[in-house]
Amino acid sequence: MTAIYQRELRSYFHGMTGYVFIAFLLLFSGIYTMFYNLSSGYPNFEYVLQAMTIIFLIAIPILTMRVIAEERRQKTDQLLYTLPVGMTRLVLGKYLAMVTVVAAPCVVMAFYPLLLSTFGTVSLTTAYGALVGFFLLSAALSAIGLLISSLTENQAVAAGLCFGVMLLLYFMSDLSSFVPSSAGASLCALLVTVLVIAVLVRVFTRSAPAAILTGLVGEAILFVTYLAASDSFSGLFGRVVDGLSVFARFSTFVDGMFDWTAVIYYLSIIAVALFLAVQSMEKRRWS
Amino acid sequence: MIEIDHLTKRYGSHTAVSDLCLTVEPGQIYGFLGPNGAGKSTTMNIMTGCLAATEGTVRIDGHDIFDEPAQAKALIGYLPEQPPLYLDMTPLEYLGFVAQAKGVRREDRKRQLKHAMEVTQIEGVQNRLIKNLSKGYKQRVGIAQALLGDPKVVILDEPTVGLDPIQIIEIRDLIRELGKEHTVILSSHILSEVRAVCQQIMIISRGRLVASDTPDNLEKLFAGTATLELTVKGSEEQARAVLGTLPGVSALNCRPGEEKGHTCLSLETDPPADLSEAAFRACAAADLPILRMDMRRASLEDVFLELTAADQPEVPAPEDAEEKEEEV
Numbered sequence: 001m002t003a004i005y006q007r008e009l010r011s012y013f014h015g016m017t018g019y020v021f022i023a024f025l026l027l028f029s030g031i032y033t034m035f036y037n038l039s040s041g042y043p044n045f046e047y048v049l050q051a052m053t054i055i056f057l058i059a060i061p062i063l064t065m066r067v068i069a070e071e072r073r074q075k076t077d078q079l080l081y082t083l084p085v086g087m088t089r090l091v092l093g094k095y096l097a098m099v100t101v102v103a104a105p106c107v108v109m110a111f112y113p114l115l116l117s118t119f120g121t122v123s124l125t126t127a128y129g130a131l132v133g134f135f136l137l138s139a140a141l142s143a144i145g146l147l148i149s150s151l152t153e154n155q156a157v158a159a160g161l162c163f164g165v166m167l168l169l170y171f172m173s174d175l176s177s178f179v180p181s182s183a184g185a186s187l188c189a190l191l192v193t194v195l196v197i198a199v200l201v202r203v204f205t206r207s208a209p210a211a212i213l214t215g216l217v218g219e220a221i222l223f224v225t226y227l228a229a230s231d232s233f234s235g236l237f238g239r240v241v242d243g244l245s246v247f248a249r250f251s252t253f254v255d256g257m258f259d260w261t262a263v264i265y266y267l268s269i270i271a272v273a274l275f276l277a278v279q280s281m282e283k284r285r286w287s
Numbered sequence: 288m289i290e291i292d293h294l295t296k297r298y299g300s301h302t303a304v305s306d307l308c309l310t311v312e313p314g315q316i317y318g319f320l321g322p323n324g325a326g327k328s329t330t331m332n333i334m335t336g337c338l339a340a341t342e343g344t345v346r347i348d349g350h351d352i353f354d355e356p357a358q359a360k361a362l363i364g365y366l367p368e369q370p371p372l373y374l375d376m377t378p379l380e381y382l383g384f385v386a387q388a389k390g391v392r393r394e395d396r397k398r399q400l401k402h403a404m405e406v407t408q409i410e411g412v413q414n415r416l417i418k419n420l421s422k423g424y425k426q427r428v429g430i431a432q433a434l435l436g437d438p439k440v441v442i443l444d445e446p447t448v449g450l451d452p453i454q455i456i457e458i459r460d461l462i463r464e465l466g467k468e469h470t471v472i473l474s475s476h477i478l479s480e481v482r483a484v485c486q487q488i489m490i491i492s493r494g495r496l497v498a499s500d501t502p503d504n505l506e507k508l509f510a511g512t513a514t515l516e517l518t519v520k521g522s523e524e525q526a527r528a529v530l531g532t533l534p535g536v537s538a539l540n541c542r543p544g545e546e547k548g549h550t551c552l553s554l555e556t557d558p559p560a561d562l563s564e565a566a567f568r569a570c571a572a573a574d575l576p577i578l579r580m581d582m583r584r585a586s587l588e589d590v591f592l593e594l595t596a597a598d599q600p601e602v603p604a605p606e607d608a609e610e611k612e613e614e615v
Contacts, residue, residue, distance in 0.1 A: 002387070003378050003384055007388075011373070032439070075367065076371040078369075079371035079385070081336060082336055084358075084360040085390075086357075285337065285339040287298070
């Protein structure tokens with residue numbers, strides 16, 4: 001695993017990817033710090049981090065697009081398959097290298113609140129709490145990017161797909177507000193969501209029974225709970241989406257709360273995305 | 288060393304390898320021979336754990352490649368059809384990475400790197416980027432990669448494809464050299480290549496093993512008849528009278544030679560026998576000058592064609608299979 005980690009980390013800095021990612025993040029953190037803290041005079045570094053989340057729409061696809069897709073295209077994945085290293089450790093090695101690159105700008109940004117505090121009172125605890133949240137958010141998004149990269153052998157497709165997913169995640173809670181908060185509307189939206197999940201299951205597993213089973217069981221559970229407790233369905237869709245929105249969970253950190261459920265939520269996102277990436281690699285052997 | 292037992296691989300409805308059984312003994316160079324799309328690459332990919340089999344098992348030195356992948360893979364060095372090289376690394380960095388990933392201990396790493404580069408003669412280019420190397424050198428780096436970790440078996444998929452004639456000869460010498468320390472399995476659709484390097488030949492056609500033996504035995508086995516070709520100075524009747532009576536001749540064909548007064552004959556013998564000396568004596572006694580004499584046996588080429596041509600009518604399938612292999 002160390003071998004994979006080292007090679008991967010080196011490859012980020014052999015080419016441009018690592019430098020571009022770090023420079024991009026630092027450039028925007030500088031611009032936003034100038035704007036919020038220096039010219040507008042807010043003492044809150046959290047605002048800078050909040051504003052910077054939109055940068056991930058571009059930065060994460062740049063960082064993650066090649067990680068597995070490129071191995072496939074160059075056929076170097078055949079080497080990885082023949083190594084006496086398990087697929088989980090392999091994916092973990094790659095992911096840790098990615099997280100190291102992601103952590104680099106966070107480490108640099110950790111100096112900003114200290115610098116700012118020499119000119120006034122800065123709430124360091126909320127600033128660093130938000131920075132931890134910011135790091136977890138970027139780690140979770142890179143895990144999603146890694147999963148997307150493992151689905152294709154074309155970097156451009158991986159980047160495009162990743163951008164689309166990031167965009168959807170970013171605007172997810174805004175979009176969900178278009179669904180009326182009545183119980184019936186929530187039920188409809190959830191039913192459609194289950195259907196979409198079933199279709200995705202069909203696409204990825206190529207197994208019609210699994211997809212139909214997922215769909216039927218999901219819809220049945222929804223219907224039964226709706227009949228049992230229809231009141232609890234009003235506004236449920238919005239709550240579910242907000243709870244699942246990767247970006248929305250970060251705002252509690254900005255509001256000055258260190259939300260442990262959000263930490264666990266981000267760690268679970270990482271675990272699920274990496275697990276699926278391992279499965280996607282394993283599946284290649286069986287195709 | 289390697290036991291393949293009832294191996295089957297299907298891609299959807301297409302069967303790439305069907306019910307393949309074979310055993311590889313240690314210390315020899317094996318050649319996997321077959322036309323394009325016969326299932327060579329698929330079999331090799333399954334043997335090395337790159338692909339999962341639909342049915343059947345592969346055991347490397349007693350370790351099943353699926354149940355004990357770590358132990359089994361440690362015994363194998365594999366060069367796929369396209370060498371798996373990271374183009375933005377130098378051979379030294381790349382080989383260092385592979386050695387580390389294969390779990391070669393730190394104190395041993397330097398020695399193994401040196402050895403692998405020595406054998407494949409890439410020390411001179413060790414600090415150049417792989418993407419700037421010629422195809423022959425890339426292939427060598429790929430072979431060097433397969434040698435790391437001191438594997439007992441080295442598996443090479445079409446190691447000479449796309450190389451120029453001099454490089455081909457060099458790679459062949461290298462393979463012979465490897466055969467002294469490792470069990471080597473290589474695949475090829477080029478007969479002369481397998482004939483030149485391998486001690487054992489396994490012919491695969493449409494996913495099945497159709498023959499497995501030494502090159503000489505294969506030739507003997509399939510040499511149903513031996514033919515003696517002659518050109519003599521004399522008329523056809525004369526030639527028939529002298530040579531048709533030789534013992535062991537099963538068939539005799541005559542046609543006029545290129546020049547006037549010459550006759551070409553072909554004598555078939557069954558069982559195969561060498562009639563050249565008898566023919567000389569008979570012709571000498573009859574004062575019939577021999578201008579040319581040539582002994583033809585069934586060559587490995589004939590054996591190969593005979594074995595793989597059996598299912599020619601379904602020709603479109605192999606192309607299809609090749610595509611499938613590309614996908615993998």
